[in-house]
Amino acid sequence: MDQTVMGIYNVCHEGHELDDEPEDIRVIIEGVETICSVMSVAVATAMLFGLMYTLNLSYLRELKTSFEVIQKVFFNLHGQRLSPKVQALKNKMLE
Incomplete structure (x- = not known):
């Protein structure tokens, strides 16, 4: 994740099934976890866009x-x- 410019990650436990909820959803910008414990990928996407706008990325x-x-x-x-x-x-x- 250190080299990730920006992204949304689902954190899953070992043995995770495809239909299981992820343990955590995180937003990464420039290799730094900027937001953790997001409730859904849709919310994480909106937050990523908000951060990009706020930080003028x-x-x-x-x-x-x-x-x-x-x-x-x-x-x-x-x-x-x-x-x-x-x-x-x-x-x-x-x-």
């Missing part, structure tokens, strides 16, 4: 389109200005 180049979809399509933040890739995906989702 840029989206990772590799995940830029994914973050744009979450921000503009699912969260509907600045949803009127979409990149061509995201607009095409949104149109397909609405078909």
